[in-house]
Every structure is written in structure tokens, then in C-alpha cells.
Amino acid sequence: xxxxxMADSEWTRAQAARSIERLLPRLRAELxxxxxxDPAGWECFEARLAREWPRLFALLLQLYGGHYDFFYHLEQxxxxxGRAWEQRSxxxxxxDERRAADPFWYQSQRMLGAVLYVDRFAGTLAGLRERLxxxxxxxxxxxxxxxxxxxxxxxxDGGYAVSSYRTVNPAIGTMDELAALADTLRERGISxxxxxxxNHTSNEHxxxxxxxxxxPEYQEFYHIFPDRTIPDQYDRTLREIFPSVRRGSFTWDEGxxxxxxxxFNSFQWDLNYANPAVFRAxxxxxxxxxxxxxxxxxLDAVAFIWKRLGTNSENQPEAHSIIxxxxxxxxxxxxxxxxxxxxxxxPDEVVRYISLDEAQLSYNPLLxxxxxxxxxxxxxxxxxxxxxxxWRIAEGCAWVNYLRSHDDxxxxxxxxxxxxxxxDPWGHRRFLNAFYTGDHPASFARGVPFQANPTTGDARVxxxxxxxAGLEQALQEHNxxxxxxxxxxxxxxxxxxxxxxxxxxxxxxxxxxxxNDYGFTHDPARAGDSRWIHRVAFDWTRPERWSDMASPAGYxxxxxxxxxxxxxxxxxxxxxALEVFDTGNPHLLGYVRHNNGQRxxxxxxxxxxxxxxxxxxxxxxxLGYRFCDLNTGARLSADExxxxxxxxxxxxxxx
Ligand code: OTU
Numbered sequence: 001x002x003x004x005x006m007a008d009s010e011w012t013r014a015q016a017a018r019s020i021e022r023l024l025p026r027l028r029a030e031l032x033x034x035x036x037x038d039p040a041g042w043e044c045f046e047a048r049l050a051r052e053w054p055r056l057f058a059l060l061l062q063l064y065g066g067h068y069d070f071f072y073h074l075e076q077x078x079x080x081x082g083r084a085w086e087q088r089s090x091x092x093x094x095x096d097e098r099r100a101a102d103p104f105w106y107q108s109q110r111m112l113g114a115v116l117y118v119d120r121f122a123g124t125l126a127g128l129r130e131r132l133x134x135x136x137x138x139x140x141x142x143x144x145x146x147x148x149x150x151x152x153x154x155x156x157d158g159g160y161a162v163s164s165y166r167t168v169n170p171a172i173g174t175m176d177e178l179a180a181l182a183d184t185l186r187e188r189g190i191s192x193x194x195x196x197x198x199n200h201t202s203n204e205h206x207x208x209x210x211x212x213x214x215x216p217e218y219q220e221f222y223h224i225f226p227d228r229t230i231p232d233q234y235d236r237t238l239r240e241i242f243p244s245v246r247r248g249s250f251t252w253d254e255g256x257x258x259x260x261x262x263x264f265n266s267f268q269w270d271l272n273y274a275n276p277a278v279f280r281a282x283x284x285x286x287x288x289x290x291x292x293x294x295x296x297x298x299l300d301a302v303a304f305i306w307k308r309l310g311t312n313s314e315n316q317p318e319a320h321s322i323i324x325x326x327x328x329x330x331x332x333x334x335x336x337x338x339x340x341x342x343x344x345x346x347p348d349e350v351v352r353y354i355s356l357d358e359a360q361l362s363y364n365p366l367l368x369x370x371x372x373x374x375x376x377x378x379x380x381x382x383x384x385x386x387x388x389x390x391w392r393i394a395e396g397c398a399w400v401n402y403l404r405s406h407d408d409x410x411x412x413x414x415x416x417x418x419x420x421x422x423x424d425p426w427g428h429r430r431f432l433n434a435f436y437t438g439d440h441p442a443s444f445a446r447g448v449p450f451q452a453n454p455t456t457g458d459a460r461v462x463x464x465x466x467x468x469a470g471l472e473q474a475l476q477e478h479n480x481x482x483x484x485x486x487x488x489x490x491x492x493x494x495x496x497x498x499x500x501x502x503x504x505x506x507x508x509x510x511x512x513x514x515x516n517d518y519g520f521t522h523d524p525a526r527a528g529d530s531r532w533i534h535r536v537a538f539d540w541t542r543p544e545r546w547s548d549m550a551s552p553a554g555y556x557x558x559x560x561x562x563x564x565x566x567x568x569x570x571x572x573x574x575x576x577a578l579e580v581f582d583t584g585n586p587h588l589l590g591y592v593r594h595n596n597g598q599r600x601x602x603x604x605x606x607x608x609x610x611x612x613x614x615x616x617x618x619x620x621x622x623l624g625y626r627f628c629d630l631n632t633g634a635r636l637s638a639d640e641x642x643x644x645x646x647x648x649x650x651x652x653x654x655x
Pocket of ligand 1: 158160197241264302303343406
């Protein structure tokens with residue numbers, strides 16, 4: 001498909017030029033008032049349109065060129081972009097210009113992300129507004145509020161079943177409050193991040209209700225089948241994502257008397273992007289979110305948006321084209337808007353979503369999973385290999401590095417990478433699952449399985465960071481030595497996240513070492529989904545304990561505040577350049593960060609025993625003889641080996 005576009009590229013360019021020539025007068029007429037009100041702004045819009053149109057046209061032609069109504073949809077998409085610009089507030093147009101002047105702002109070491117559920121953190125949007133000082137004290141500059149849209153009552157997959165992208169869940173607040181919050185955040189230097197749940201809608205979305213009522217136009221919005229013939233053909237090659245919900249990827253809908261494609265829960269209906277009307281409708285929802293002041297859209301479940309018979313229907317080339325087309329539209333109408341890819345898939349596939357033309361930001365599921373892998377094995381060979389071979393991404397883009405999220409942990413490393421360092425991938429995943437679900441005699445972790453698949457033996461892991469790192473077990477055993485080790489593990493993981501480059505993303509609650517909450521099993525809407533064990537309501541009842549350095553939570557909280565402040569002062573932690581080096585010690589991870597003239601050598605001990613880095617290697621990789629460990633202020637010399645205490649990490653600057 002890509003090949004034919006290339007071969008036809010001249011023809012395509014000519015078509016693109018002709019089409020915009022024809023469409024532009026329509027657009028200018030439609031936006032006459034807005035153009036008159038901001039002629040300079042319109043000039044910028046037209047310049048962006050001229051720049052982006054050839055690629056947008058080529059992408060849409062490739063996706064929808066065969067559709068009988070292609071030119072009608074093309075016109076409607078362009079008009080939607082124009083109206084989005086028309087409705088963009090002066091403050092957001094000003095933001096567009098600021099970002100154009102500093103396009104890689106998100107690579108600064110001052111960036112720090114946080115992610116939370118509004119209801120579980122602060123009850124409502126009004127409550128969140130009152131709690132902003134807490135987030136500001138942490139140094140947050142990027143705030144991801146998990147889905148807060150209208151959603152079905154009861155189980156709604158933590159909001160990932162959206163019934164309206166333009167309505168806030170009334171229990172949380174209103175769209176006006178959300179827009180006002182976005183303004184406040186922006187004024188305080190915090191970018192609002194929301195989900196773009198665009199692979200599916202809830203079965204209560206207006207489109208789904210119309211489809212159910214028999215409206216053929218809206219039945220085309222989804223993948224609907226009269227009987228099992230085609231679903232059976234697809235099911236043969238699809239991965240089951242939520243096998244404990246149902247087997248296979250299709251759900252029988254009683255109301256319609258039809259089968260419907262549901263990759264995730266049965267109430268999450270996959271959208272049909274082969275239909276240009278779906279692309280256009282979702283583009284309009286994207287513009288709406290951009291214009292309430294969202295600066296980053298987290299592209300939920302990107303891997304699944306295009307289906308192809310005979311494949312696993314993940315990571316299809318068209319999925320990339322669709323995101324690129326959304327990206328081009330954003331560049332035209334609301335250029336400050338960035339995308340973050342949520343592709344929790346094979347590492348080869350994760351990086352394919354990352355480029356300035358597609359998603360500028362991406363979760364880094366490999367770093368996340370391998371930090372936990374190294375913590376379990378006390379060895380860094382797989383982690384070091386991944387950092388050495390899979391860290392680099394497209395110029396100008398950034399990883400979003402995280403340790404825990406609202407989701408499970410999956411062991412998405414590459415099998416050959418594992419074999420290359422002498423690890424049997426299949427056995428290793430079994431070991432990791434056993435280790436983290438407490439099914440291993442030597443484990444410190446208190447996690448639980450998520451979506452165990454009885455057929456394939458696959459499973460993922462749920463649990464809070466602190467519980468997985470051993471704090472829950474240590475506290476239960478009232479064992480001060482184990483408590484100390486767990487606290488060290490928690491800080492070690494955060495040190496990697498804060499120093500590796502890209503945007504570190506804190507899962508709110510982890511900074512206070514929140515433990516698993518087993519209460520979800522009593523709530524029928526949540527009992528079937530073990531991820532609720534780590535979606536814990538924030539405990540505001542005893543804020544005084546945060547200053548209590550004698551409690552693990554207080555100690556961790558204050559240490560993290562210190563590390564965050566330290567990170568923000570180091571130019572070397574900005575940008576993305578990272579070089580991993582061989583420490584000659586299987587327990588020590590070593591990497592060099594350099595940026596804007598500063599260079600830092602980081603060493604992290606993933607074992608509970610003291611370890612050393614030889615003086616030779618320290619000189620070689622530290623590029624010097626005398627160092628200062630920024631973390632402790634200690635002065636070191638490379639006359640002797642570098643000694644690291646259990647789980648200690650150092651950030652060394654040559655002095
Ligand atoms: C996302 O995750 C969200 O993060 C989840 O909270 C949602 O349940 C889901 O989409 C549906 O909206 O399966 O277990 O391989 O791992 O996209 C999490 C990619 C998920 C999937 C990921 C998905």
C-alpha cells in the first residue's frame with residue numbers, strides 16, 4: 001500500500017494541489033468573520049494548511065480513496081479543521097505560537113508528569129482545584145486526568161468506556177469546570193493531558209444507541225456481524241486481550257440481535273475506521289478536546305484501531321496512517337496539541353508509533369517492565385541490553401517513563417533479546433508472574449494476576465508499586481530490615497525514572513508508598529478487574545505523616561521531593577541522550593546522560609548486597625578522577641573502586 005503511494009506520489013501531489021485549490025474558497029467563505037477578526041492568525045492557519053495538506057491528502061487518499069464519497073468527506077474534514085481554528089480561544093492561539101517558537105519544550109528536565117483519577121484523588125474537579133498545591137509542591141508540569149467523561153453506571157472500565165466525549169461525568173463536574181481548570185493549569189505551567197479513547201465507545205454512546213435502534217448509518221460506525229461466520233474467521237488469529245471477560249473478541253448484542261467487535265470489555269464497542277465518517281467524527285471530538293485546553297492527548301489502545309482478516313489486527317499500517325492524519329489535522333488547527341502513544345505491545349512495534357508526524361510522546365513499557373524484571377532477578381543484563389539497543393527514538397520525540405500506571409504490568413520484552421543474554425523468554429515470564437503474584441518462595445512482592453489466560457498460560461500483574469516492591473510484606477512482618485530494603489527499592493526505581501531522560505510520570509499515590517487496596521473485591525462493578533487493587537483512593541486524612549521521616553511513606557515522599565528538585569536543576573537530565581555502559585558487575589546498571597554541556601554518570605545497584613564498580617571502569621565511564629555524587633553530596637575519587645550500598649544509586653558529576 002505504501003509502495004503504491006510512493007509510485008503515485010507525483011500524481012497524488014497534483015491531486016492534493018487541485019483539491020485544496022477547489023476547497024479553499026469554500027473554507028474562506030465559511031470562516032469570513034473569524035478571518036476578519038484575526039487576519040494574522042488566519043495567515044498562520046493558511047500557512048500550516050499549505051504545509052500539511054499534501055501529506056494529509058495522501059494519507060486520507062490511501063485510507064479512504066476507494067470510498068464513493070471520498071471528496072465529500074475530504075471537504076467535511078477540512079471544514080471541521082477550519083471551524084476548530086475558528087473556535088480556538090485567543091489564549092490557545094497564543095499557546096500555539098509559543099509552542100511553535102519552542103517545539104521541544106517537553107524535553108526539558110523540568111518536566112514531571114503525574115497521572116490520577118479525579119474522583120479517587122479529590123472527589124470532583126472542584127476538589128482537584130483545591131488540591132493543586134499538593135501537585136505543585138511535587139513539581140508537576142504535566143497532569144494526566146484519567147477518563148472523566150460520561151460513562152455507563154457500574155462497570156465502565158475505569159472510564160475507558162466513553163458515552164460522550166463532550167460531557168464530563170456529572171459526579172465529577174462539568175465541561176465548563178474542566179475548561180476553566182485547563183486554563184488555571186496552563187497559567188501555572190501545567191499541561192493538561194486527557195485520554196483520547198478512540199478505539200471504541202461505550203455501548204451507551206449516542207452512535208451505539210442509534211446503531212442499536214437499527215440506523216444503518218451508525219451501524220457502519222462499528223464492526224457488526226449478523227452471525228458467527230466472520231467473527232469466527234477473525235477469532236482464529238486474534239489475541240484475547242481480556243480473556244477473563246469472555247473468550248474471543250466478539251459480543252452478542254441482544255438489542256440488535258447481532259455480533260459486535262469488542263476487543264476489551266463487552267460494553268466497549270470497537271469503532272470502524274474503515275468508514276471515513278468515523279474518522280471525521282472522531283477528528284471533531286479531538287478538536288473539541290484540544291479547544292477546551294488539552295495539550296496532550298493520550299492515544300488509548302492505538303494498536304487495535306485497524307482490523308485485517310488473517311492477522312492479529314494489531315499494529316496494522318493503517319493504524320499509523322490514521323494517527324498521522326489526526327496529527328496533520330492537529331498541526332493545522334490546534335498545533336500546540338501533542339499525542340502520546342499508548343501501545344503496550346512488542347518493543348519493535350512501540351517505536352513505530354513514535355515520530356513528529358505521528359505521536360511525539362510514547363509510554364515506555366519496556367523500561368517499566370524491565371525495571372521490575374531487574375528488581376526480581378537482581379540482575380540488569382536484560383534491562384541494560386534494552387537501554388543499549390532500544391532506547392533511541394525519532395529525533396525530537398520523548399519517552400514517557402513510568403513505573404506503575406492504572407493498568408497491569410505485562411512482560412513485553414523481545415524473546416530474542418532475552419535469549420541473547422541467556423534467558424529463556426517463556427520460562428522467564430512464568431517466573432516473573434510467579435514472583436510478582438507472591439507465588440514464589442523468595443518473593444517480596446504482593447501482586448495479583450490480571451487476565452490470566454488458561455489456554456496460553458499468559459498473565460499480567462496488578463499491584464501498587466510499594467506492594468510489588470516489598471513494603472506490604474515487610475510491614476506485615478514488622479521487620480525493620482525488610483522495610484528498609486523495600487524503601488530502598490522504591491527509591492531506586494524512581495531514581496531510574498527520574499534520570500533516564502524523557503518525561504518521568506508519577507502515578508499519584510506512589511510518592512506516598514500507597515499499598516494495595518483489597519476492598520475492590522466487595523464492589524460488584526470492580527470485583528472482576530484486579531487492576532482496582534492499585535487504583536487506590538488518595539488518603540488525605542493524615543497529611544502530617546508526610547513530614548514524618550520515621551515512617552516509610554514520609555521518608556519516601558521527602559526523598560522523592562528532593563530527587564525531583566535535583567533532577568530539575570541538572571541540564572544533563574534534559575533531552576533523551578542516554579548511553580548505557582558495561583559495569584562488569586551483573587547487579588549494577590550504568591548509564592551516562594549528557595545534554596547542554598553537562599554530563600552525569602549514573603550507577604544503580606539492583607541487589608540487596610553491597611556492590612562495587614572497579615576504579616578502572618569508574619575512570620573510563622565517569623571520564624575523570626574526582627566526582628561528586630549529586631544525590632548525597634559525597635566526594636569520590638577514582639583511585640579506588642566505587643562502593644554501592646544495597647539498592648544504592650549515584651548520580652556522578654566530574655569535579
Ligand atoms: C488501555 O489499555 C487502558 O489503559 C486500559 O485501562 C483500558 O482498559 C483499555 O485500554 C481499554 O480502553 O489492555 O490492560 O496492548 O494493553 O491498550 C490494558 C495494549 C489494555 C493494551 C492497552 C490497554
